[in-house]
Amino acid sequence: MNYAWNWGVLFQSPYLGWLGQGIAMTLAVSVAAWVIALSLGTLIGVFHSGASGVVRLATGSYINLFRNVPLLLQMFLWFFVVPELLPKAAGIWLKRELPHPEVVTAIVALGLFTASRVAVQVAAGIAAVSRGQSMAARASGLSTIQAYRFVLLPQAFRIVIPPMTSEFLTIFKNSSIALTIGVYELTAQTQQIQSFTYQGFEAFTAATVVYMTIALMVTTLMTVIERKVSIPGRTARG
Amino acid sequence: MSGFDISVILDALPLLAKGLGLSLGLTAIAMIGGLALGLVIAIVRLSRFRVLALLAALYVNGFRAVPLILVIFWFYFLVPLLLGRPVGALYSVLIAFVMFEGAYYSEIIRAGLKSVRPGQWQAAQASGMTYLQAVRLVVLPQALRKMAPLMVTQGVVLFQDTSLVYVVSLHDFMTSASIVANTQNRIVELYVFAALVYLALCTAGGTLAQRLSSDRQRAH
């Protein structure tokens, strides 16, 4: 193998700056999208588990639609197709006047996509709380909303922490797909450094190390949360 | 824009079909390769060889921590360098997908193997079987049932992930749709059509996974 190593390239201008901007963009897009995913996904998951009829059809369709189309294509649909389908003025506003349309689109697309995955986990978490618990809650006269609020959701919340950790990790990884609509996040920046300098090893290693660091930090954070909310007397999972 | 023009899709069908062929082919190879690799990794991770098990764990957690796009870029860059000659995007991508999927499938297989009661391992060992015999003859057949729906679900995710070869300009279904969309200037038609095709195929896959998992529940 014939390769000229130059780790110094990562610390040169402008490449160091590119890396920094890439990391900042990855974090910003992921965290913003996670806020959408968590709130919308929890809402959809709760309704999906408790409702029947039209509501359940709607939540089911959302989950099915957003889980079964590749995220890359969803980004394209939001970025290229939706402005065409809107009334002319709105479409032009989206394309011309919205600041950083590619970043906003990436956040929305990633958020809505991940919301469907969060919804599935939340619904499964609620289902995993035994039927007897909801019976006991109802037998004591609690209303449906009270039963969810005081009995079912607090338990479901603890059950879904591990799968949520994995979804939270996935959102950082999936934010890289935003590069296809021109968001200069971490992967795009390192790819750019690679094509400017031909120092692919160094550039991709930098990105890999950053992603691994993020994964480590998220996992640690979630483990701390899990420990903090664990119920005394119950053996920890794992 | 002027109306939904279906003829542009019909005209592009041969190209799109070829793209879909590549997507499905890539999915199949990555799935078979990933399963084989995943099985080896899972067996190593559960074995008594501490150092090997640790290396396998590093492999799995490493691949699971980084985005697939980055993995594709890595291999697109590395494979020609290691071989000392250009090999084209397809081979790099194939290797990238197999190695990436291997990490994910190994986790499914490992969880399946661990879900078999310890008594089964002990019974197999008590009758004089080696570790590999116990896996092959006793544990794996029981674990397979449990793993089947998850494997199909992962296959659906994988099929969607093949759209990411867009970043190295391989003409899969997604990229072909994008090319037609841009050359014919029919963005709405092509992307909506592509979405419907993915939706139909992935929903079918999801239904299969669900059926497998309810079959399993009924069998117990």
Add this chain to the structure above:
Amino acid sequence: MNDMVEMIRIEGLSKSYGDVAVLRNCSLDVARGEVVVICGPSGSGKSTFVKCINGIEPVQAGRIAIDGENLPSKPAAAARVRARVGMVFQHFELYPHLTVLENVCLAQIHVLKRSRDEAQEKARSLLRRVGLADKEASYPAQLSGGQQQRIAIVRALAMDPVAMLFDEPTSALDPEMIGEVLAVMLELAREGMTMVVVTHKMGFAKAAADRVVFMDQGEIVEVAETARFFAEPASERARLFLSRILTH
């Protein structure tokens, strides 16, 4: 006059899952202060029957009235009537994420709208009665099954119920813990609580029950005074059931 009104009145209860009928036209009146034990082979529908009494299992046909008040079919209205009937489950169903004290206070505060202080005072006095005053800060998983079930009884009693339903309250317990739960139930019966108890513990039935209901295949086969039920059951099915269960 009020004493003439049945505490629980059940008329023509029927329920089925698809083609399978779980309850067929079951009727039963329980008088104020009466203790009724329901027994029968497994799968006889007795557990479903007791859960229908406070409406947590929906029924296809039939009427239920508690203390002269019809159990409404609308969930919100049903909750108000339900709060007046205590229920104890086979698997305790204490809320695992709440302490013992919080378990006993939750519905008092959110359903009866008692103040926190009032609810806690009530909870503590009841916990003292069952000998578990020192466990108020524990979580359910830190307690034995017998302790959990006694707390589940306290949780129900804290609502000042007009009647109590028990669904096989001792069948998930280790043998050495059954006594402590039955003792609490016996005391309740002596104090004049209206009780409907699904159980296999014929000793409890003999000691506490006024009447015994025998169910089989979703039907109420026989209702009899306790002494008469054990001495000379009217139906062949009840006789067979008793001969099996009493020889063990």
